Structure formats: C-alpha cells, structure tokens
Amino acid sequence: xxxxxxxxxxxxxxxAETVTLSCTYDTSESDYYLFWYxxxxxxxxxxxxxxxxxxxxxxxxxxxxxxxxxxxKSFSLKISDSQLGDAAMYFCAYRSDGNQFYFGTGTSLTVIx
Amino acid sequence: xxxxxxxxxxxxxxxxxxxTLSCEQNLNHDAMYWYRQDPGQGLRLIYYSxxxxxxxxxxxxxxxxxxxxxxxxxxxxxxxxxxxxTAFYLCASSIFLAGAETQYFGPGTRLLVL
Numbered sequence: 001x002x003x004x005x006x007x008x009x010x011x012x013x014x015x016a017e018t019v020t021l022s023c024t025y026d027t028s029e030s031d032y033y034l035f036w037y038x039x040x041x042x043x044x045x046x047x048x049x050x051x052x053x054x055x056x057x058x059x060x061x062x063x064x065x066x067x068x069x070x071x072x073k074s075f076s077l078k079i080s081d082s083q084l085g086d087a088a089m090y091f092c093a094y095r096s097d098g099n100q101f102y103f104g105t106g107t108s109l110t111v112i113x
Numbered sequence: 114x115x116x117x118x119x120x121x122x123x124x125x126x127x128x129x130x131x132x133t134l135s136c137e138q139n140l141n142h143d144a145m146y147w148y149r150q151d152p153g154q155g156l157r158l159i160y161y162s163x164x165x166x167x168x169x170x171x172x173x174x175x176x177x178x179x180x181x182x183x184x185x186x187x188x189x190x191x192x193x194x195x196x197x198x199t200a201f202y203l204c205a206s207s208i209f210l211a212g213a214e215t216q217y218f219g220p221g222t223r224l225l226v227l
Contacts, residue, residue: 035216
C-alpha cells in the first residue's frame with residue numbers, strides 16, 4: 001500500500017510571510033495524483049491544490065503552489081503572503097490507480113499576526 | 114446546490130447499540146468513501162464503493178458495515194462490535210473522469226459514546 005508522510009506535525013508563520021509544508025510518499029505506480037487539503041477548525045476538508053504526476057509543471061492556485069519532485073517522491077506546499085485565514089490543519093493526499101486515497105497525518109499551521 | 118451532506122452532525126451511542134451515519138451526494142459521483150479521523154492520526158479509510166451494489170473494505174473496516182443501494186447514498190453503520198467508536202467521521206465522493214479525479218468531502222459527523 002502507498003504511504004504518505006508529513007514530517008512536520010506543527011508549523012508557524014508570520015502573517016504576510018511564506019511557509020513551506022513538506023510531504024513525501026512511497027509508491028511503485030507511475031501514474032497518480034497528489035493533493036493538499038486544508039481542514040480549518042470547522043473540520044470541513046477543503047481542496048487547496050492538486051498535481052497530476054504525469055505533468056512536469058508545478059501546480060499553482062493563487063498564493064498556493066507546489067514543488068513536485070517525482071524522482072524524490074516529494075510534494076511540498078508553499079503558501080505565500082500568509083493570511084490569518086490560512087491557519088488550519090493541512091493534509092497531503094495520494095490517489096492511486098485504483099482510485100483509493102491515502103492521507104498523511106497532517107501539519108497544523110499557525111499564522112502569527 | 115451540489116454537494117455532500119452528512120447527518121447527523123453529532124451522534125451519541127449507548128453501549129451495545131448500532132448507529133447509522135447518513136451520507137448523500139448530488140454530484141453524480143461514482144465513488145464514495147468513509148473515513149475515520151482521530152486526533153493526530155489523519156484520515157483512515159473504513160470502506161469505499163466505486164459503483165452501486167459494490168463496496169470494498171478499507172484499512173479499519175472491523176466493526177463497521179455499509180451499503181450502496183443508490184448512487185447518491187452510502188450509509189455507514191457503526192456496530193456494537195466497534196469497541197472504540199468515538200471519532201469524527203468523514204464521507205467523501207469522487208468521479209471517474211480524466212482530469213477531474215478529486216475527492217470532495219461532507220461536513221462530517223462526530224460520534225460520541227455515552
């Protein structure tokens with residue numbers, strides 16, 4: 001089975017600064033999808049960004065971007081110009097060929113005013 | 114509005130009781146999933162279903178059961194065999210469509226044992 005590892009249980013960032021959350025995964029598949037989800041205190045899971053493994057170009061969504069290193073099996077999330085509303089748990093997820101999703105244990109992000 | 118609904122928001126279970134969590138989606142998604150979330154452990158897959166009348170066990174299926182009689186509905190029953198059911202339960206759905214393989218989540222149900 002695929003595994004997803006988030007090695008940073010907690011991170012903090014000053015408002016307006018940039019922060020990077022790390023994620024690594026283990027797989028033998030060549031075609032897959034990767035995601036970052038945000039879970040604010042309301043506990044609603046919100047899709048932040050996704051990346052198709054066959055695409056070399058890193059995905060971007062406004063202030064959110066990823067650094068996808070396929071050979072290293074690394075998928076980090078960069079949040080630029082951090083805002084107070086970015087404070088949440090962030091989960092990295094992997095979608096396998098069989099349409100199963102695997103999640104990391106999450107990183108709790110605190111934004112300091 | 115299209116989306117995924119879960120009910121109830123809070124559910125209390127007595128010892129030895131079976132309880133059922135509801136999950137409905139009107140997104141016309143093929144696949145549906147149930148996850149359990151405990152503090153510090155992320156999401157763990159309980160069951161998933163890729164088509165009507167078919168479902169597969171996830172990593173922690175013991176003590177749970179599901180049905181998929183309609184495309185829109187995927188209820189989860191927490192049976193008395195589940196000895197530690199207190200958790201937050203999330204339902205999700207996804208569609209088999211190239212370029213759209215993303216999982217969408219409901220608002221969740223918190224289950225507490227009395």
